[in-house]
Amino acid sequence: MKSFSLCSRCFATLLICLFIFSLPANAQGEARLQSREAFRECRLGIFIHWGIYSLYGDGEWIMAQKNIHRTEYTKAASAFYPSRFDAGAWVRAIKASGAQYICFTSRHHDGFSMWDSHATDYTIVRATPYGRDVLKELADACHKEGIRLHLYYSLVDWYREDYLRGWSGPEHDKDPNKADYDSYMRFMKQQLTELLTNYGEIGAIWFDGMWDHKDGEKEWSWRINELYDLIHRLQPACLIANNHHLAAPLEGEDIQCFERDVPGENKGGYSEGMSVSRSLPLETCETMNYSWGYSVTDTGYKSIEQIDSLRTRVAEMGANLLLNIGPQPNGELPEKALNLLHQMGERR
Numbered sequence: 001m002k003s004f005s006l007c008s009r010c011f012a013t014l015l016i017c018l019f020i021f022s023l024p025a026n027a028q029g030e031a032r033l034q035s036r037e038a039f040r041e042c043r044l045g046i047f048i049h050w051g052i053y054s055l056y057g058d059g060e061w062i063m064a065q066k067n068i069h070r071t072e073y074t075k076a077a078s079a080f081y082p083s084r085f086d087a088g089a090w091v092r093a094i095k096a097s098g099a100q101y102i103c104f105t106s107r108h109h110d111g112f113s114m115w116d117s118h119a120t121d122y123t124i125v126r127a128t129p130y131g132r133d134v135l136k137e138l139a140d141a142c143h144k145e146g147i148r149l150h151l152y153y154s155l156v157d158w159y160r161e162d163y164l165r166g167w168s169g170p171e172h173d174k175d176p177n178k179a180d181y182d183s184y185m186r187f188m189k190q191q192l193t194e195l196l197t198n199y200g201e202i203g204a205i206w207f208d209g210m211w212d213h214k215d216g217e218k219e220w221s222w223r224i225n226e227l228y229d230l231i232h233r234l235q236p237a238c239l240i241a242n243n244h245h246l247a248a249p250l251e252g253e254d255i256q257c258f259e260r261d262v263p264g265e266n267k268g269g270y271s272e273g274m275s276v277s278r279s280l281p282l283e284t285c286e287t288m289n290y291s292w293g294y295s296v297t298d299t300g301y302k303s304i305e306q307i308d309s310l311r312t313r314v315a316e317m318g319a320n321l322l323l324n325i326g327p328q329p330n331g332e333l334p335e336k337a338l339n340l341l342h343q344m345g346e347r348r
Helices: 002-022 025-040 052-056 070-079 087-096 134-145 181-197 224-234 304-316 335-346
Strands: 044-048 101-107 148-154 204-208 239-243 256-259 282-287 319-325
Touching: 025 239, 044 148, 052 070, 087 101, 087 134, 087 335, 101 134, 134 148, 148 181, 181 204, 181 224, 204 224, 224 239, 239 256, 282 304, 304 319, 304 335
Parallel strands: 044 101, 044 319, 101 148, 148 204, 204 239, 256 282, 282 319
Antiparallel strands: none
């Protein structure tokens, strides 16, 4: 039975891909345009930064900031057991706040995959005692409640040896002679194919990490167009955002995102020199407290008045606000974050 189920799933995926590839180019382009317009009207989304870094309780960059060797850092996976994770409870609380979409970190810079990926064993299903595909549960809950699901995907990987270390990552990280970008590109393509074929409709892929290397530096090339083309072939309506901090969006991108900045204000330190697109939907991502990933000491959450003010400023620029929550290692959303979601819902 197990063998038959797997084959059936693969066959269904193949049929979907063949159907998509058979669509004329103008139909695929129209799907993107319609998806962009629907996204413009969302106004509010919730960012979810969650991974094994939550166990350390010091944000999602702790591996690099504390210069933790990857063989030591990965031991956290064997202790990750989020027994109180409830995808339905997450989505219901987020929907009640008035948010229209969720952006979930499928894989952050530490290289740990939060879904049942077959491209690596370093996943929540294979490397932890928990063994559940939390992304599948979240996707099912989002589709049930009518919430769009976007997926954050890091281009950086502090774990894999075939990814060449850039300016980020632990200093004693890896042997540079083992770097192989062709291998890493195949890995990313396999993972993105999984995300866009096994989890239903995905509203957007949200890339991060191009700042780790610069195109043209020592003949480096991200070959980002290959990933963009793959995404638009697999799901023509799936939008692409890339948090690269470049002056303007790249060809193939559908959303221009601003990290910790209202478009045009340039106060957060990441938008210097960025011009505001006149054609693409805009998005500002910001945290409820300060950290993106769970931090046990970061209890300084914004007040509801501060969030209201931020939402107003973002809306005046015609942008969406993507407001972040870092879930606890047990799988629960922090109480202060839940309280803010509730207050936001009351002010709808």
